[in-house]
Amino acid sequence: MAKGYLLTKSKYIRGLQCDRALWLDVHRPNLARYSAEQMRRFDRGRDFEQAVRDSFPTGHNISLDLGRNTSAYPEHTAKLLDENPEAVLFEAGFLYDDVLVLADIVCQRPDGSLDIFEIKSGSKLSDTYRRDAAIQHYVIAHCRPLHSFNVIHANPPADNPGSSEQSNNSELPFTIVDLTDDLDAQSDTIAHNISIMKDIALDTKEPTTPTGQHCLEPYACPYQHYCAQGIRQLALF
Ligand code: SF4
Numbered sequence: 001m002a003k004g005y006l007l008t009k010s011k012y013i014r015g016l017q018c019d020r021a022l023w024l025d026v027h028r029p030n031l032a033r034y035s036a037e038q039m040r041r042f043d044r045g046r047d048f049e050q051a052v053r054d055s056f057p058t059g060h061n062i063s064l065d066l067g068r069n070t071s072a073y074p075e076h077t078a079k080l081l082d083e084n085p086e087a088v089l090f091e092a093g094f095l096y097d098d099v100l101v102l103a104d105i106v107c108q109r110p111d112g113s114l115d116i117f118e119i120k121s122g123s124k125l126s127d128t129y130r131r132d133a134a135i136q137h138y139v140i141a142h143c144r145p146l147h148s149f150n151v152i153h154a155n156p157p158a159d160n161p162g163s164s165e166q167s168n169n170s171e172l173p174f175t176i177v178d179l180t181d182d183l184d185a186q187s188d189t190i191a192h193n194i195s196i197m198k199d200i201a202l203d204t205k206e207p208t209t210p211t212g213q214h215c216l217e218p219y220a221c222p223y224q225h226y227c228a229q230g231i232r233q234l235a236l237f
Contacts, residue, residue, distance in 0.1 A: 032222035048121035
């Protein structure tokens with residue numbers, strides 16, 4: 001377990017899907033296995049992320065300063081924001097309630113408030129994107145004043161423009177959706193979820209949650225081979 005925080009956005013999202021998957025993420029992450037298709041999807045997501053970041057030419061990527069030393073991201077982020085009133089940061093780190101999140105793009109306004117942009121490569125605002133945005137918003141809003149929280153997603157296909165909640169009136173190759181008001185209302189639920197997930201993460205015993213449809217939705221769980229193995233062993237007795 002990394003020093004300085006207990007959960008991350010990814011672990012929180014995993015915990016919403018399955019308590020056992022969260023526990024494995026914390027205690028036995030080396031058991032995770034991703035398919036070739038999942039790896040390709042991650043690559044496509046990174047390519048889209050980079051294309052969006054190219055639209056913010058003054059942006060500074062904190063991962064270039066700190067690499068994988070994610071525990072140091074929040075302090076370094078705070079320092080950069082304090083030094084430059086108009087800072088634009090990529091991978092800015094925020095820590096609250098033992099949860100670390102890294103924001104894709106943070107733009108600071110002269111009054112010190114932040115505009116946050118989370119990048120999603122899909123062409124519409126799915127429920128999973130909303131859940132993802134909710135935990136990011138919760139943590140960041142407790143660290144700094146927020147002006148807006150936005151999701152940037154790929155433009156919908158030209159033959160189905162209605163699949164986006166917000167039309168794109170510009171020439172930009174992506175759509176920006178402002179979720180600030182929606183997310184402001186979810187704080188109590190997120191705090192409750194985090195409290196439960198911290199108990200799971202700190203427990204030394206692995207949950208015995210059985211496999212089921214939740215192993216496939218909303219994401220294909222990377223521990224399916226491991227849990228299936230347990231079922232096969234049980235079947236021998
Ligand atoms: S395979 Fe299913 S039961 Fe096992 S950790 Fe993943 S979601 Fe949970």
